[in-house]
Amino acid sequence: MRNLSDSTAISLKQVIIQDDFWSPYISLVRDVVVPYQWEALNDRIEGTEPSRAIRNFKIAAGLEQGEFYGMVFQDSDVSKWLEAVGYLLALQPDRELENIADEVIEIIAKAQHEDGYLNTYFTLKEPDGRWTNLAECHELYCAGHLIEAAVAYSSATGKRLLLDVACKLADCIDEAFGPEEGKIKGYDGHQEIELALMKLYRATGQDKYLRLAKFFLDERGKLPHFYDEEYDRRDGATHFKSLRMSKDKSYSQAHLPVRLQQTAEGHAVRVVYMLSGMADVAAVTGDESLLQACRTLWHNIVSKRMYITGAIGSMAHGESFTLDYDLPSDTAYAETCASIGLIFFAQRMLRIRPISEYADIMERALYNTVIGGMSRDGKHFFYVNPLEVWPEGNAKNKNFEHVKAERQRWFGCACCPPNIARLIASLGSYIYSVKENTAYVHLYIGSQVQFELADRKIQLVQHSELPWEGNIRFEVLPQQAARFTLALRIPEWSKVPEISVNGQWIEISDEQRKDGYVHLDREWLPGDIVHLVLPMTTRFMKGNPLIRETIGKVSLQRGPMVYCLEEADNGPHLHRMIIEPDGQSQSSFDDSLLGGLQTISVPAYRIRDEGWKDKLYQANVDVRLEPATARFIPYFAWANRGAGEMRVWISEKWH
Amino acid sequence: MRNLSDSTAISLKQVIIQDDFWSPYISLVRDVVVPYQWEALNDRIEGTEPSRAIRNFKIAAGLEQGEFYGMVFQDSDVSKWLEAVGYLLALQPDRELENIADEVIEIIAKAQHEDGYLNTYFTLKEPDGRWTNLAECHELYCAGHLIEAAVAYSSATGKRLLLDVACKLADCIDEAFGPEEGKIKGYDGHQEIELALMKLYRATGQDKYLRLAKFFLDERGKLPHFYDEEYDRRDGATHFKSLRMSKDKSYSQAHLPVRLQQTAEGHAVRVVYMLSGMADVAAVTGDESLLQACRTLWHNIVSKRMYITGAIGSMAHGESFTLDYDLPSDTAYAETCASIGLIFFAQRMLRIRPISEYADIMERALYNTVIGGMSRDGKHFFYVNPLEVWPEGNAKNKNFEHVKAERQRWFGCACCPPNIARLIASLGSYIYSVKENTAYVHLYIGSQVQFELADRKIQLVQHSELPWEGNIRFEVLPQQAARFTLALRIPEWSKVPEISVNGQWIEISDEQRKDGYVHLDREWLPGDIVHLVLPMTTRFMKGNPLIRETIGKVSLQRGPMVYCLEEADNGPHLHRMIIEPDGQSQSSFDDSLLGGLQTISVPAYRIRDEGWKDKLYQANVDVRLEPATARFIPYFAWANRGAGEMRVWISEKWH
Structure with a gap:
């Protein structure tokens, strides 16, 4: 095997962040986000849907009585939280936090079966259902997150318990899956186990984890199709009502063998988690065809299917990619987790070959969508990160049902908040x-x-x-x-x-x-x-003419920051603002605005509406413009002043 | 009672249409559409979902064995077809067609219960369920369509059988519903019975039908809410999976008493059918508050919630209105039936007081959305009439799942095709x-x-x-x-x-x-x-600046016709066409195009894409324009040359 990247890793412990912008974020994760999420996992946040994720483990461990509650992947919220704790402890000891984590780890260890199996949903709800519904039930996904937590926690603390649990679980999976006769030739609906096994491989040096990660990638999309076979074995029983996960193979990137996929299809988070695992395996094995698939899909994403904010996923249905150049601002899905996954993928591609484009995209996703996904108080989160919001319309037109004009306190499907926490806590390893x-x-x-x-x-x-x-x-x-x-x-x-x-x-x-x-x-x-x-000027950005959404529009970027207009600064009807791109923009730092932000003012016009009254359409009327100033703030800081309109792409006056 | 309109009716028999544009449409309805729909109702169109609507009546009449098939409102397709036949026979005798209709009428009469009740769904599927689920089950809606057919057919032929059936049915309804003790204080989820009873009242002179129509309108939206009461009486049983029809009162305009409604909410077809009935009752009774409600909602629709094509309904979810100025071109619902209902409403408002705005809107809906809803061969139909289509994107992005780039042969819910037929066949009564x-x-x-x-x-x-x-x-x-x-x-x-x-x-x-x-x-x-x-020039139309969709765009209208660009004439990427509104447009009649169409050419530009290649976003690039000619055809004629892009609102070059 030709190892393309082993020498390049810099561990979190080697880096100390001291930065006016980022240090407060890391403190926020330590002081607010992680404690707040601990409360959430223990169902102590009033007015939000309970998580019960910790309680599920306690019940599975025999420490409490009760029933499983939540999504089939509820366990992963605890793991992601533990992973974030691991990173925080790598940065700085914290006896109290470590004690809490150790207690949780004890519970998790008790919830593990003799043979290594660990999943509270199946333990409590479907004890005979183990490995029968890979397409829908996220068993390997949950295992992957546990493994990631274990690697982070053991690396930070030197403690073995969670790592032992993880190895035992991975061994249990290795017993069940593989090319050998009698083993299942299957793979999870939601990729995650692949990149996790690669972390475990690096942490333990055990080849079997590398082999298993590669096996899962190699099996994906083969015919006869594993999802159809297991569906038939279940006599058509499904976990979710929609048949999408079993039947629409592209939803989980199982429509083709991974090496043959030319475009990013289906659920955006799954795509980038899969690609992260592929890059990991390619880096270690030197598998050129796997690496080429990574490059092809990277290129498809960043040159045809990515928002200027580094967000991906153009459609709520299936939280999915759609097609090249389809990048609607207002119905965007643009999930926070998907941009985090894109950063994971970029980081791995950088490790294989440092090309600045990977870091550019990493930076774009980080400074815009990812930190935009969390409020500045660390307690409110966006799952969906649109580039255009009209609160009144979004509330009435169901095409926008997934879009929120303000960050939420927690989610029934709470994947994004702990994902932000673990990314920011481990930011040192991306620099x-x-x-x-x-x-x-x-x-x-x-x-x-x-x-x-x-x-x-x-x-x-x-x-x-x-x-x-x-x-x-x-x-x-x-x-x-x-x-x-x-x-x-x-x-x-x-x-x-x-x-x-x-x-x-x-x-x-x-x-x-x-x-x-x-x-x-x-x-x-x-x-x-x-x-x-690095001279930092206000840049008037255009979209490729093949993007329907951005035609005739311009967006502003300064340094890594994409900017937006908000109603709070510009009044309502942002669609009536027209930017004069030749005008002199002015940029200044406003100490008093949301903790301090660089703002940009641009000469603009506002379309007037006199002469319209109750008329809906008129012939041969001149568009009347009045001079105005468009005041932009960085996109990540939007929606911190109540619900209001927001726009990234603004109409531009033609020359 | 002060009769506001009785003197104004002109019956279909008083008018003979002889018109180069419309006579071929009427012939098409007679020679193709009505015979084709007869085949469809008898399940003889290959490759389409069967209707079984005639068969349901035969089974209910005891003439065949079998089970009910189709939507709960399947009966109405037969009635609308019979109504169209009635209008055709009023225009011109047709022995063969009349014989077919008489046979159907015999079957319908046999399917009627002793007490006058008539509905094949309840007769065959839920014999004990009569009048238990008004919110969802369209019983009175179906009755209304039967009554409309009966009035049309008896007026054309002088034959009484179907009118007798209709009166017996109306009397059965009158026995069941009304303010008297022991009668149901309810009303249908889908308005239709009200306007139908008013036709029956005019045809028979019987006051009870007027009283019953008024009763249904007066009850609507009263508290405690009838839909909640009947829902509780059914122990929460529902016909459709979604609870919308029972629980979301605005879906069926039952959120407020009709006289208090200020905005057009919910299912667009229901709104305009309701308003047609309200205008009918107000015309006869002189009920000023009812008439004022008609005026208020008319004004809300035509000055804030209507597409330039005379289409209404901005959202697929609930086939609904959304909010003022929310008129997206590409996700529009814009149902053909809704524009037909808008014409019904306009006609009734014209009868009360002839104000040209009512006729303007009638004409706008007729020449654009309604005839656009049918192919020029009379055998293909649009249910949804978008103002912008991108076939490739619409196929991949599920936000456009309701949008078709080509007309379909028939629909499982086949409300629109027979509605077009009955409107065109009765066009003489609108002039x-x-x-x-x-x-x-x-x-x-x-x-x-x-x-x-x-x-x-x-x-x-x-x-x-x-x-x-x-x-x-x-x-x-x-x-x-x-x-x-x-x-x-x-x-x-x-x-x-x-x-x-x-x-x-x-x-x-x-x-x-x-x-x-x-x-x-x-x-x-x-x-x-x-x-x-009437000097007819090409008019460059603008949308009210409060409409987000139309800002910076222009559409063309010439006479009553709204125009559009199609890929067939202009190549793909219509979003890259920019019109020069000061340019000299040229209009000419093209004999060879789709049976003869007035076309318009306008100086334009196309945004070039050199220098972009695989870049998705670039800074400070000039928009490069190349001169082009934008070739417009009338909107109604779109999608007759295969699937391709189409746009009504085109980007405009700012002055």
């Missing part, structure tokens, strides 16, 4: 990677990182003014002089970077630019200083 | 009305009409070049000299008419203009000739 003799900086987030390169221990300290200004300073601190390459990403939003080393501005040669990174190869001495200036 | 000493011309359709006015028998012969040119000529043929007013509608699409009488152009005074009609009051002599010229 850097190391490959051969090069240290890559993918994200400009203030932080310290320690790594080894050229047989030297190296510390790198990054100071960043992102996302509001493009000034970044690095202190390079090798233990002693070391020759290696520092590769700095040139973001797609600032193609002409300026770089100085120890105060000397350097001419960046074509040779130094490779795959979107500036490669600074030199003998680094302790205390060397690199300044990186 | 004229007479009130006091005035003869009104509402529609410019070539025809002869006979009526009495000023104690004289008068014949009026209309020659019209509509819809393609605005030249109309009237021959006035009173039996002998007669003083009366001829009132000619000034359509909203041509506000400066020119009129000559016997070759003398007249100056139209303000006094002569009233309620949108030019009133020509004079002593008319046999052979007087009136020329009316």
Whole structure:
């Protein structure tokens, strides 16, 4: 096997984030989000649907009496929470939090069967149903999240209990599934186990987990179709009313073998979780056809099926992709989890080959959809992240039933909130990677990182003014002089970077630019200083003319931030605002707005309505415009001032 | 009672249509549509869902063995077909057709119960369920359609059998429903019985039918709510899975007493059928509060909730209205039946007071949505009439599941095809009305009409070049000299008419203009000739700025016809066409196109896509335009050349 990426991992413990923008988010996750979600998992948030996720484990463990409650994948909420706890503990010890986690882990361990099987839904509701409905019932999905939690928690604390549970569960799965005779030739409806097994493989070094991950990917989409076979074995019994999960194979990317898929189809989260697992397996095995499938689907997503906010999934039905260039702003699904999954996928592609596009998309999803998915109080969340909202219309027209104009406290299907928590808590692992003799900086987030390169221990300290200004300073601190390459990403939003080393501005040669990174190869001495200036201007963005939604419209981006208009700043009827793209935009930082935001003002017009009264249509009327100023705020900060209209794509005055 | 309208009815037998545009439609209905629908009702159209509607009657009549099949309102398809047959026979005898109809009527009569009850669904499926589920089960709706058929058929043929059946059924309903103790204080979920009873009242002169119609309207929306009461009496049993019909009162306009309703809510067809019945009752009773409610809801519909094509219903969910100014082109429901119902309503408002707006809307719905609902071969139909279609996207994005890019052969719920047939067959009754000493011309359709006015028998012969040119000529043929007013509608699409009488152009005074009609009051002599010229130009239409969909867009109208772009004439990606509204449009008649159509060419641009390749978003790129010509055809003729893109609202170049 040719390992494409093993040398590149930087673990969370190697990175300390110290950043004006992100440190408060990490504190929020530690101080508010994780405690709040603990309350939610224990059904102590008033006025929201109960979770009962902890209680399900207690009942399965024999510690309480009662019935299973919730979705068939309710267990995963506990696992994602534990994973986030693991990351927080990796960043900073917290005795109290660790005690709580240990107690939960004890319960989980007690809920595990003798043979390693662990799933409270099947234990409590369908004890004889184990592995009979992979298409619908998320058994391997839940197992995957438990494994991810275990790897994170054991890595942070050094404690083995949850990891042992995870290995025992993985072994149980390995006993049940595989190419050997008598084993099930199947795979889960919701991909997750694949990337989780790859984490377990890396944590334990045991090849069987790699083999099992690859098996699940190889089986997917084969004919005769496993979902049809298990459906027949169940005599057509289904868990959900809709037959989609069993019958519409593309819903779970099982319509074709994964290597033959050319376009991203079906449930968006499943697609990117699957691709993350595929990239993991390809990285370790050197499987070129698998890697090529990753590249093909990456390209399809980011060049034809992605919102400018880094969101994916154009349709509520099936939480799905639809077709190339179909990117409606108002009926968008754009699930928070899907953008998180896109970040997972991007991170893995970066590990295989650092190309700046992967980091660009990671940054786009992170700074827009992902943090937009959580309120600034850490207690309210978006599941769906539209690019256009009209609260009154959305409430009356059922095409928008999935769209909320304000963040919600919790969800019956609560996948997104803990997903945000685990991503932000582990943000340190997305900033850097190391490959051969090069240290890559993918994200400009203030932080310290320690790594080894050229047989030297190296510390790198990054100071960043992102996302509001493009000034970044690095202190390079090798233990002693070391020759290696520092590769700095040139973001797609600032193609002409300026770089100085120890105060000397350097001419960046074509040779130094490779795959979107500036490669600074030199003998680094302790205390060397690199300044990186990424000129940050307001950019008037256009959509590809094949996108119907964005024709005649413009959106604003400054640095990684996509901007939007809100009713709170611009009054209602945002569709009547027209931007003058030649006008001088002004950008300034508003300390007082939602904790401090860079805002942008742009000369604009508003379409007047005098002469219309109660007329619905008129002939040969001139459009009357009045001068106005369009005031933009970053998209991620929308809907923090009550329900109101919001728009990312604004009509543009033709030249 | 103050009768507001009795003098104004002109029966179908008084009018003979002779019109280049409409006569072929009437022939089509006679020669193709009605025979085709007879085949459909008898399940002889291959490749479509069977109707079984005739068979249901045969089984209920004891003539065949079997089970009820189809929707709970399947009977109404037979009635609407019979009604259309009645109108055809009023226009022209047809022994063969009459024999077929008589046979059906015999079967229907045999299916009627001793006590007058008649409904094959309840007879065959729920013999004990009569009148237990008004909210959902369309019993009175079906009765209404049977009554309408009976009035049409007896009026045409003089035969009593079906009218007797209808009276017996109406009497049975009158026994069951009413304010008297022991009778049901309820009303149907789908309005129809009200307007039907008013036809029966006019046909028979029996007050009880008027009282019953008024009773149903008066009961609607009262508290405690009848639908809740009957739901409880059924112990929560429902006919349809969704609880909408029982629980969402606005779905069937039962959320408020009808006189208190301020906005058109819920199922669009039900709204306009209800309003037609309300206008009928108000006309006869002089009930001012009922008439005011008609005016209020008319105004809400036509000034805030109607498509430019005269279509109504913005949302597939519930086939419903949504809210003011919510008029999406692509997800529109815009049911053919709803526009037909709007014409019914307009006709009744015209009878009460001839105001040109009512006729304008009637004409708009007729020339665009209604005839657009049927293919030019008379065998394919649209249920949904969108203003924008992207076949590839509509097939993949489930928000458009209700939208078809091509007309269908028949529907499981086949309400629209027979509704078009009965409307076109009875078109003669929409053209004229007479009130006091005035003869009104509402529609410019070539025809002869006979009526009495000023104690004289008068014949009026209309020659019209509509819809393609605005030249109309009237021959006035009173039996002998007669003083009366001829009132000619000034359509909203041509506000400066020119009129000559016997070759003398007249100056139209303000006094002569009233309620949108030019009133020509004079002593008319046999052979007087009136020329009316309505200059017909291409009009660039704008939507009210409060409509989000139409902002920055323009649509074309010429005379009553709304135009559209089709892929067949303009290539794909119609969203990339931009009209230059100052450009010189050219209109010409194309004999060879779909049986002959006036087409319009407009200078335009197409947005180019070079420099984009696989990029999805780019900064600071200029929109590159290339000159193009946008070729429009009338909306009603769309989708007759295979599946392709279509758009009514086109992007406009700002000045």
